[in-house]
Amino acid sequence: MNHRTTSLLLSASLLLGAASTVHAALPEEATLYKNPQCGCCDEYARQLEERGVSVTIVDDQDMGKIKQEAGLPYGLGSCHTVQMGGYILEGHVPFEAVERLFEQRPKVDGIGLAGMPIGTPGMPGPKREDWNVYQFTDQESMPFMTL
Template sequence: MNRLGSTLMLSAALLLGATSAAQAALPDKATLYMNPECGCCGEYARQLEARGVEVKVIDDVEVGRIKQRVGLPYGHGSCHTIQMGGYAIEGHVPFEAVETLFEERPDTRGIGLAGMPIGTPGMPGPKQGDWEIYQFRDGEAKPFMTL
């Protein structure tokens, strides 16, 4: 094999390895709690499954109780709550932030994105401004990352 061929194969292997490492940071399973009438939550679950996560959807529970149980700060809620890998993920958090959570494993109860911002996973339309992802513990929120 010539030098160019070897370089291309090495580059491709490194690129595939980096992609696998980012996805490998996500847990294998997640539970998504949602209202049964919400279509965007189901779309978020499908996009998470496309990243190799098996998602169990529970739509027959009072979602507000789940939010209280995980310690979500008042006023920071969204339409669904996910529990995976020991963390809670509130709402349509972009997958870059979810991957960062599992790569860094900070001492927090979870991360979230309040509301249902257009352009986030599961929400149609183009992105409109920055997304302020927060982390939370015991009902208190602080910044996690901006995308």
């Protein structure tokens, strides 16, 4: 092999290794709590499954109670709540933030994205604004990252 071919193969293997490391950081299983009529929640679950996470969907739960037990800050909720790898994901959290959570493993209860912003995973349409992902512990929030 010549030097150029060797460099290309090395670069490709590094890229593939980095991609598999990101996916390897995600837990194998998650539970998504939602209302039965919410199709965007089903789409978020499908996109998690595309990343290798087996998702159990639980419908017809008291979502207020789920969010309260999760320690979610008041007013920062969304349409679904995910329990995954010892953390809570609230709403349509972009997967870049989810991956960072599991790479860094901060001492928090979870991360969330309030509301249902257009363009986030599960929500159709183009991104219209910055997404302010927050982290939370015991119903107190702090910024996690902006995408």
